[in-house]
Amino acid sequence: MKVVTGVVGNDIHVVANRLIDLSLRARGFDVFNLGVNTYLEEFFDAAVETGADVILISSLNGEAEGWGREVRAIKSRYKTLDDIIMMIGGNLVVGSGNAEDIEPRYKNYGFDIVCHQIDLNTGLDMLEEFIKERNNP
Amino acid sequence: MSQNVDKQPEQAGNKLFIDVGSTYFKVSTPTSIEQHFRDFNKTILDDLMHKCGSTVDQFAKEDIYICSSANGGLSTLLIGITNSFSIKYATNIAFNSGINIIDTVLLQNIEEYSIPSDLIDVVIIVGGTDSHGNIFNDSLYNYVQQLNYSNIVYVGTQQDAARVQENIPGLVVLPNIIDDRLHIVEEHLKEYLTNLYQQDIEGKEDIKHLYEKTANQIFSTPYIVNKALPLIDASFTVANPFILLDIGGATTDVHYSKDLVDENIVTENEYDRLVFKKLGVYKSRQSLIFAAKNNEFVYELLMHLKVTENIFNEHDEKATKILMQLAIFLVLCKMSHYRKAYITLKLLSINSIVFTGGITKVLSVAEVEDIIAFFYKKILTSDHKPTAILDTNYDIWTLGAKEKNLCR
Numbered sequence A: 001m002k003v004v005t006g007v008v009g010n011d012i013h014v015v016a017n018r019l020i021d022l023s024l025r026a027r028g029f030d031v032f033n034l035g036v037n038t039y040l041e042e043f044f045d046a047a048v049e050t051g052a053d054v055i056l057i058s059s060l061n062g063e064a065e066g067w068g069r070e071v072r073a074i075k076s077r078y079k080t081l082d083d084i085i086m087m088i089g090g091n092l093v094v095g096s097g098n099a100e101d102i103e104p105r106y107k108n109y110g111f112d113i114v115c116h117q118i119d120l121n122t123g124l125d126m127l128e129e130f131i132k133e134r135n136n137p
Numbered sequence B: 001m002s003q004n005v006d007k008q009p010e011q012a013g014n015k016l017f018i019d020v021g022s023t024y025f026k027v028s029t030p031t032s033i034e035q036h037f038r039d040f041n042k043t044i045l046d047d048l049m050h051k052c053g054s055t056v057d058q059f060a061k062e063d064i065y066i067c068s069s070a071n072g073g074l075s076t077l078l079i080g081i082t083n084s085f086s087i088k089y090a091t092n093i094a095f096n097s098g099i100n101i102i103d104t105v106l107l108q109n110i111e112e113y114s115i116p117s118d119l120i121d122v123v124i125i126v127g128g129t130d131s132h133g134n135i136f137n138d139s140l141y142n143y144v145q146q147l148n149y150s151n152i153v154y155v156g157t158q159q160d161a162a163r164v165q166e167n168i169p170g171l172v173v174l175p176n177i178i179d180d181r182l183h184i185v186e187e188h189l190k191e192y193l194t195n196l197y198q199q200d201i202e203g204k205e206d207i208k209h210l211y212e213k214t215a216n217q218i219f220s221t222p223y224i225v226n227k228a229l230p231l232i233d234a235s236f237t238v239a240n241p242f243i244l245l246d247i248g249g250a251t252t253d254v255h256y257s258k259d260l261v262d263e264n265i266v267t268e269n270e271y272d273r274l275v276f277k278k279l280g281v282y283k284s285r286q287s288l289i290f291a292a293k294n295n296e297f298v299y300e301l302l303m304h305l306k307v308t309e310n311i312f313n314e315h316d317e318k319a320t321k322i323l324m325q326l327a328i329f330l331v332l333c334k335m336s337h338y339r340k341a342y343i344t345l346k347l348l349s350i351n352s353i354v355f356t357g358g359i360t361k362v363l364s365v366a367e368v369e370d371i372i373a374f375f376y377k378k379i380l381t382s383d384h385k386p387t388a389i390l391d392t393n394y395d396i397w398t399l400g401a402k403e404k405n406l407c408r
């Protein structure tokens, strides 16, 4: 399984990104890490170049919402990404927010897995579960 | 800051350097620089000998070094699969090899592109990391079949190389320019393109004759200029970081240092190059005027320069001056967020802009700085004022030619 990951927008919080890279590798994923400061197009472009199965976006500084709204529009310009798994985590709103509101909103933006302030290992378990279910419905 | 006149470039021994451009040629001896307008009714050699024969004849064949951009460089069409990686990387390598890009095609939409009618010197096909395959298919082969090209090279995923090669006769396969961390790998494609350019220069009838006068290899001018950049402090007091603009008769070249771009491209070059193909004041005059008319700030600029649009129909010295000033403005626009080319330079961090080429013979430092200030104010809404440095004596090119010749 190939995963493209990075921190979206002008966000420079790098610590989680490093941990995500390591944890994904430890779980046997092929990781293409775009690092901090990554624009949405670059995530999708990287998925096209690598044939990735998953795009895992993190956002810490509060920019997520703005980018989230763009996902459907930008993704619709690509002809080969219909089946890609879209995942996002970190701090998905400014301030603490309420996961019950946040999750459906982000699903509406086009994400399959939404992890607002969820710890990394729990999030990656969710990803593996999602993949398993998709493969054996 | 003005040009540092007391620091003359070190004398280049008893050597003669000749640069043949699309509009001018320059001849540099250890003590003088001559520049002449090309006479297009004569071959380059006849023209050169007619105007500077006595100078040329004073030097032995071994001591004469020639570079040329007279052929306008090679043209390429890029076919890639994304703008942020394959197309961007190939663009970077092509520009750094002295090649001009006539078009880029995004594979997923390839059926929507029209077929360029011109003969393309080299088609580049790129896309995918080596861990990905089955990217290229019939839509690519159909498109390529309709193109009119001299060379075609594949630098995409190695998984698809054999199949693409079966379907495209004459395809040259080189290692992927994208590695498995999505980073750029330049060397193979760069070497291939640089060699093509070199062969092209040598193959041109006009240039071939020049070998009657030199025993040394004739290089491309952008290659020589790029060689000079790390040495620029030797002749000028340049405040880093700087960009270098070579506004010529047919094209405009921009050389910039790597710290001026925020990019996902990590290369080992200290300086990269970017070309605006149809931006020049003689051969590309019409397309320059077209670009100017489509820029909403140009009328304000013309007003600022106290002329009207009628200047576009005139051909006197004043009109040339204005066109050169417009060219500076348009190039700066193209490198800014305002009219984004494939990269955006951090123009607010630039401390100097070095100008070389014919423009230095026509405009004064004040006239250039006036345009720079106008650009920063109008487009970047900033009072930042990088200093203009004019390479009036072609020191940069002499430095590059010398550097090239010293490394050999």
Ligand code: B12
Residues within 6 Å of the ligand: A010, A011, A012, A013, A014, A015, A016, A019, A056, A057, A058, A059, A060, A061, A062, A063, A087, A088, A089, A090, A091, A092, A093, A094, A095, A096, A115, A117, A118, A119, A120, A121, A122, A123, A124
């Ligand atoms: C260190 C830090 C900085 C450093 C960053 C240094 C660096 N290069 O990394 C500096 C000082 C530069 C900085 C700057 C800013 N920061 Co700051 N920063 C922090 C801080 C203190 C720690 C972040 C950290 O590294 N944590 C350790 C890592 C391991 O944890 P983590 O990032 O939370 O990631 C975990 C989870 O979120 C999760 N995770 C992350 N991504 C994903 C993705 C998925 C899919 C999953 C499942 C899980 C997951 O996994 C990680 C491990 O469990 C936090 C506060 C805090 N205590 O969290 C604020 C914080 C993130 N920063 C914040 C802000 C606002 C800023 C600034 C805007 C401040 C400013 N006004 O200038 C700037 C923004 C700069 C920019 N352009 O991005 C806010 C964000 C608020 C929000 N979202 O509403 C925080 C939360 C502080 C706060 N409480 O206000 N910051």
